[in-house]
Amino acid sequence: MNREEIENAVKDIIQTVAPDEDLSNLRPDLKLREQIELDSMDFLDIVMELRKRHGVHVPEADYKELATLDGCVAYLTPLLAKAGAKVAAR
Amino acid sequence: MPDLPRIAITGVGLTSPNGDSLPEFRRNLLGGVSGVVPWEIRHVGKTLAGVCRFDPLRHQKKKELRRGTRAGSIGIYCAREALLDAGIDLASMSPALRARTGVYVGTTEHGNVETENEIHEVAGRGFDLSFWSHHHNPRTVANNPAGEITLNLGITGPAYCVGAACAAGNLGIIHGAQMLQLGEVDLAIGGGVSESIHTFGIFASFRAEGALAWHEDPAKASRPFDRGRNGIVVAEGGCLVVLERLEEARARGARILAEIAGWSVNSDASDFVLPLAERQNECIRGALSRAGISPGEVDIVSSHATATPAGDEQECQALREVFSDSARTHVNNTKSFIGHAMGAAGALELAGNLPSFADGLVHPTINVDDLDPACEVRNLVIARPRELGRVDSILNLSFGMLGINSALVVRRTAG
Numbered sequence: 001m002n003r004e005e006i007e008n009a010v011k012d013i014i015q016t017v018a019p020d021e022d023l024s025n026l027r028p029d030l031k032l033r034e035q036i037e038l039d040s041m042d043f044l045d046i047v048m049e050l051r052k053r054h055g056v057h058v059p060e061a062d063y064k065e066l067a068t069l070d071g072c073v074a075y076l077t078p079l080l081a082k083a084g085a086k087v088a089a090r
Numbered sequence: 091m092p093d094l095p096r097i098a099i100t101g102v103g104l105t106s107p108n109g110d111s112l113p114e115f116r117r118n119l120l121g122g123v124s125g126v127v128p129w130e131i132r133h134v135g136k137t138l139a140g141v142c143r144f145d146p147l148r149h150q151k152k153k154e155l156r157r158g159t160r161a162g163s164i165g166i167y168c169a170r171e172a173l174l175d176a177g178i179d180l181a182s183m184s185p186a187l188r189a190r191t192g193v194y195v196g197t198t199e200h201g202n203v204e205t206e207n208e209i210h211e212v213a214g215r216g217f218d219l220s221f222w223s224h225h226h227n228p229r230t231v232a233n234n235p236a237g238e239i240t241l242n243l244g245i246t247g248p249a250y251c252v253g254a255a256c257a258a259g260n261l262g263i264i265h266g267a268q269m270l271q272l273g274e275v276d277l278a279i280g281g282g283v284s285e286s287i288h289t290f291g292i293f294a295s296f297r298a299e300g301a302l303a304w305h306e307d308p309a310k311a312s313r314p315f316d317r318g319r320n321g322i323v324v325a326e327g328g329c330l331v332v333l334e335r336l337e338e339a340r341a342r343g344a345r346i347l348a349e350i351a352g353w354s355v356n357s358d359a360s361d362f363v364l365p366l367a368e369r370q371n372e373c374i375r376g377a378l379s380r381a382g383i384s385p386g387e388v389d390i391v392s393s394h395a396t397a398t399p400a401g402d403e404q405e406c407q408a409l410r411e412v413f414s415d416s417a418r419t420h421v422n423n424t425k426s427f428i429g430h431a432m433g434a435a436g437a438l439e440l441a442g443n444l445p446s447f448a449d450g451l452v453h454p455t456i457n458v459d460d461l462d463p464a465c466e467v468r469n470l471v472i473a474r475p476r477e478l479g480r481v482d483s484i485l486n487l488s489f490g491m492l493g494i495n496s497a498l499v500v501r502r503t504a505g
Contacts, residue, residue: 019152041157044224051220 001080003073009080010072013049017042028069054080097267097350098339098503101176101332102441103168107140107325107428111171115438116445118427119453120475124309125428126323131290132210134297138308139287140325140429150242159204159229160285162238164328164434165195169239169279176332177344178277180243192275193236193249194265195330196258196282198432198490200251201230202289235283247275255490256394257355258282259329259436260498264353266333276338281330281437288326292432296322299363301398303429312430313457314395314402314423315465322396323429329437336503347444348500351483352381358493365401370408370487370495377485377497378412386416388499389481390452392439393423394489395465396430405487406465413468420469420476423455436488440498446481447502 001009011023014032021036032038038046046066050056056079058066065075102112107125109115118125129139146155146163149170155163173180183191208226215221228234236249248269254261259282266280286292296302303321305311312323331347339346354376358366378385391409395402413419424439425431431438446452454471461472469476483501 017153017156019156037153041224042153048221048223057220 003077006073006076006080007069009054010069010076013046013053016049017045026069031067032069033067050076056080094271096336097270098334098336098344099331099347099350099444099500100334100339100344101172101174101178102329102347102444103171103173103175104327104329104438104441105142105144105164105167106327106329106431106438107142110142110144112175112441112445115442119424119442120451122454122456122473123427124456125325126308126311128308129287131287131293133290134293137293138303138305138311138323140323140327140431141287142326154242157225158238159234160288160326161197161200161235161283164283164285164326165235165239165330166242168281168283168328168330169193169243172279172330172332178332185246187277188244189246190276191245191247192266192269192278193239193245193247194262194269194278194280195236195239195251196260196262196433196437197235197251197253198255198258198284198286199292200232200234202291203285204229206289206291239279254494254496255492256430256432256435257488257490257494257496258433259438260353260440260486260488260496261355261436263331263333263350263437263440264355264496264498267350267353270333270335278333279330280333281328282433282435283328284326284432284434286326286432287324292324296324303397310457312397312426312428314393314397314426314455315406315462315470316458317460317462319397319399319402319462321398325429325431327428327431327434327438329434329441331437331441346503348447349503351383351499351501352377352379353496353498354380355494355496358495360493363491365404365489366493367404367407367411369493370405370489371411373495373497374408374412374485374487377499381483381499381501383483383499385412386418388413388416388419388483388485389478390443390446390484391419391421392443392484392486393421394487395423396425402462403464405489406467409467416468420452420471420478421467422452422471424453426456436486436496436498439488440484440486440500443484443486444500446478446484450479450481451475451477452481
């Protein structure tokens with residue numbers, strides 16, 4: 001997955017978790033929770049969807065890495081490469 | 091009920107398989123329109139159910155729907171519609187009144203749907219519990235539907251569910267009336283909800299009991315009192331009514347739909363599932379006594395009958411014992427139209443009859459093509475509505491598993 005694909009994958013998940021929000025103007029460098037309504041249960045939903053859709057397990061200690069869209073992409077890039085490789089190896 | 095305040099019903103919010111408002115529901119009950127349709131659910135396959143079609147986005151955001159339960163969603167729709175019907179503007183409700191408003195939601199069961207969903211999810215993933223949702227507990231706590239109503243409406247008074255099997259809809263209303271009489275609240279929203287068509291377990295269990303209805307024509311599947319009845323059609327739905335102390339309702343110029351005249355709740359203490367006519371009889375007589383009326387003064391009996399062979403027979407026996415001398419009393423049944431809406435049944439069935447005070451009609455029971463002699467009761471209204479001219483009192487019966495019985499009497503009020 002390239003950067004754009006990862007960003008879109010994260011946005012898809014956010015849209016599922018926050019279906020009432022318009023994400024078209026989401027700034028990648030600002031905190032997600034400052035731009036859209038996301039509480040702690042929503043955040044756990046994002047983590048759950050990453051696990052379900054992409055096989056990525058995010059440990060609690062790393063939750064802080066997912067605060068912004070840029071942060072999500074940076075954190076997920078190596079993990080999704082690994083997950084992708086696992087899928088390809090099956 | 092000496093020295094206790096009189097209680098009025100001033101608004102009705104409902105969703106039923108054949109109507110999402112009281113006028114639509116009533117029109118279809120008088121017109122013989124069923125709400126039973128083909129339904130398919132995992133593991134059980136093709137079956138039948140009463141399915142609601144209200145628009146949940148009328149009162150909820152998409153995120154609320156995603157996070158909450160179907161029972162919560164039904165409850166929210168009914169509560170908001172009930173307040174609108176009562177002429178109470180939620181937006182202008184003071185914090186003080188919000189804190190003095192009680193929400194009492196009857197449920198037959200809650201949590202089966204959500205638990206099955208989670209088990210289904212992890213079963214497909216080798217029972218890896220890291221896929222078990224953090225939403226599971228808030229969705230399955232027994233107060234979930236009532237709690238979701240408070241979150242959506244911003245009501246801060248007491249709100250909880252009353253678990254009473256299939257008597258629960260009546261119990262939600264009775265409990266609301268009791269809390270108003272005790273002075274615990276100044277406004278009550280009471281009734282019941284059901285999301286039961288979304289749990290395969292309830293279908294499988296009725297089928298295992300030999301109590302799940304089937305008919306080639308879905309509209310004919312729910313057939314209480316008919317010789318060919320073969321069980322229950324499970325339905326979803328909800329009905330919540332606004333209750334107020336009569337004096338205060340009149341003071342604010344509210345339209346009074348009915349007065350709660352009396353009730354009784356008792357237990358068979360005899361069997362997990364089989365009903366008992368003797369105890370039902372006592373329950374009915376208890377409610378009439380509390381209402382201060384004799385059997386001969388009851389115009390309409392809204393029967394509980396679910397179309398199981400034993401259940402209908404026991405209820406009819408109880409009705410014959412109490413009402414055989416009453417030429418005035420007419421008996422109908424609402425499950426024949428919509429199936430068994432479980433926790434909502436008692437409240438929906440009462441609501442469907444309330445317009446009789448205004449139109450003087452009794453809606454019928456449908457699908458009686460061949461009346462079972464064991465279910466013969468005087469003035470059973472079959473197939474078409476009966477015009478009574480004037481209706482002064484209605485008895486609403488709801489019974490449930492583990493032997494819980496409830497009887498609720500409502501009467502016409504002047505003005």
